[in-house]
Amino acid sequence: MTTTHRSLRRLLAGAAVLSVVAVACGGDDDDAAVTTTAAPVATDAAPETDPPVDDTGTMPTELGAGEGEVNLIAWAGYVEDGSTDPAVDWVTPFEEATGCQVNVQLGNSSDEMVQLMQTGEYDGVSASGDATLRLIAGGEVAPVNTDLIPNYADVFPDLKLQKHNSVEGVPYGVPHGRGANLLVYNTDLYTTAPDSWGEMFETDSAAAGSVSVYDSPIYIADAAVYLMSTQPELGITNPYSLDQTQFDAAMALLEQQKGIVGQYWALYTDQQAALEGGTALAGTTWQVIVNLAKANGAKIDAVKPVEGATGWSDTWMISSKAAHPNCMYMWMDHIISPQANAEVAEWFGEAPANTASCDLTADPDHCSTYHAGETDYWTDVWYWTTPEETCLDGRTDVTCVPYTEWVNAWNGLRS
Amino acid sequence: MRALGRFMRRHRRLSLASVLGAPVAWMLVIYIGSLAFMVVSAFFRLDGLSQKPTNELTGDNIKTAFTTWTYVEVVLKSVGVAVVVTTLCFVIALPAAFYISKVAAPWARRGLIVAMLLPLWAGYLVKGYAWKAMLRPGSEFGIDTGGGFLNATFGWTPGFGWIAVVLAESYLWLPYMILPIYAGLDRLPPSLLDASGDVGARPMRTFRSIVMPLLVPAIAAGSIFTFSLTLGDFITPNLVTEGKVQMIGNLIQRTLGAPNQPLAAAFTLWPLLIVIVYLAGMKRLGAFESI
Secondary structure, eight states: OHHHHHHHHHHHHHHHTHHHHSOOOOSOSSOOOOOOSSSOOOTTOOSOOSOOBOTTSSSBSSOOOOOSEEEEEEOTTSSOBSSSOTTOBSSHHHHHHHOOEEEEEEOSSHHHHHHHHHTTOOSEEEEOHHHHHHHHHTTOEEOOOGGGOGGGGGBOGGGTTOTTTEETTEEOSEEEEEEEOEEEEETTTOSSOOOSTHHHHOTTOTTTTOEEEEOSGGGHHHHHHHHHHHOGGGOOSOTTOOOHHHHHHHHHHHHHHHTTEEEEESSHHHHHHHHHHTOOOEEEEOHHHHHHHHHTTOOEEEEOOTTOEEEEEEEEEEETTOSOHHHHHHHHHHHTSHHHHHHHHHHHTSEESBGGGGGTOSSTTHHHHTTTTOTGGGGGEEEOOOOOSSOTTSOOSSOOOOHHHHHHHHHHHHO | OHHHHHHHHHOHHHHHHHHHHHHHHHIIIIIIHHHHHHHHHTTEEEOTTTOOEEEEEOSHHHHHHHHOHHHHHHHHHHHHHHHHHHHHHHHHHHHHHHIIIIISOHHHHHHHHHHHHGGGGSOHHHHHHHHHHHHOOOOBTTBOOOOOHHHHHHSOOOOSSHHHHHHHHHHHHHHHHHHHHHHHHHHSOHHHHHHHHHTTOOHHHHIIIIIHHHHHHHHHHHHHHHHHHHHHOOHHHHHTTTTOOOOHHHHHHHHHHTTOHHHHHHHHHHHHHHHHHHHHHHHHTTGGGOO
């Protein structure tokens, strides 16, 4: 029965994202010998594909030729080859330059990405902070030699070597960019923009009955962010670091929210359809969904409410079992190159990771709109991270609720 | 060659084994084996940080899956939906099959059967999305969204909830109920009906005392399809309720995706047990002679 479920599930995911799953075939497929532009290629390009490794045996010290393809797990909108919008394409130039054909499997949640990476069939993943630690702990991903990624030098310093993308000063992947989960609202219903998550949590909300909620345990943190403002006596200082009392308060709020929910969305296309159809009037969203729905005529807009928001700081990581490590290194360098990083940041609606990208965005104000360089802006954006028993906010007198309990609680809420 | 043939004829069992051996082995290894592996994996403890199963054994997953009320509630609701869907399918299928088999003109029969089976040709997802489109609620908060077919035509729709699940599932699996009942009716000797009439039974009495008892195995066979297909479905419930309704399949999928493979395996034991019990019950009604 499990097998049936899984294959049907693949089918569903496949059908829903048909246009993006199959990626164009550029470049010469048969000829694996290629010219790379950015990544340094070993001059004695031997036919061997395994690159030399350092003393620890985990990191390559130089890159060989590309292997002809690379298999990625990515968030929707991170790997665009022009099939969604002909003008949105940073994959084809990569394929032409490196000969690495890009195959992408979309992940709909961090949980799904962890599960997919556990199969060992992929070369790399665009992991959010709540997946990265699990992937590192599980040995799914390998440390990265950033000397082989020239564009790493231009990444914003406050994104490098963070708790979610490194272990003891060794980077596990390269920062992709960051953004906040936004409050999307119907502009027919809200003639003035709402500025509080209360629209999604309070039973007297104008959108009651038509609230659209992200269907993942990590959404419990969104309730915690709201409680940080509305119930300061709970003493929540980090929405991913909740003791039992704080956690119970968040679950009670979500239980209350359940009465006004119109949709729990797991596939981004489901929310997009509900926004376009007008059945979702307020919800938690990603900028890219807003862009896609607006392009189809949805009367919506999105804001970051006053309470702050959850968000993401994503990292491209390489699998410890990567079959195409050279191509994966080339991809990591490409996706944080000034041009590609500017394009993906603008398309997805997030702040780029590369400092030089800000000069290359089509909208010259993109970086200021998304506060790319403003450290202050990001203080009330809580990047997804994995809750652990050891409280992340430094408290030692209590234990915090670990992520497995978040999963159970979310299951209970949704049942 | 002739010697081999003679040898085989003399040793019937051996020839049978050589023919059926491969498929049976395939059944045992691939099907039963993977089922057994799933049961075993329900006993592995999950490592909280990496979310991978460890080698340690524990009964906690089984305990969680079978004693937590919220999960038991999901199972009960799923069984409830499966029962309602099966009943609905039966209520619709019986007169439909009876009409095709006994009332309709012979020339129309084939066309009617094709019409009944036609929905099976359409994709499962297409039908799911079609129901979602039909059930879509209309305007809210003064914003006219038009709504779906039901709302536009009748001014009312059950919306995206349990009723939507029952309607969509009944539609999806109805042909699987009609076919066995039609076949059962077709096998019914007309002479029995004539004999019943000859001894003075009215049509209703004939139906109750002659037709129905003979149809029980066919109905039981059809119900196996509608019941187990509904119980295990998780795409349609998710699709036609905007994710608001959770059935046992959704719970398994969600847990598998968490990822918590051992607990998901423990949840899977629920439908496994229910279907085994159901099959045992249906076997007593003679369903397997009628498939």
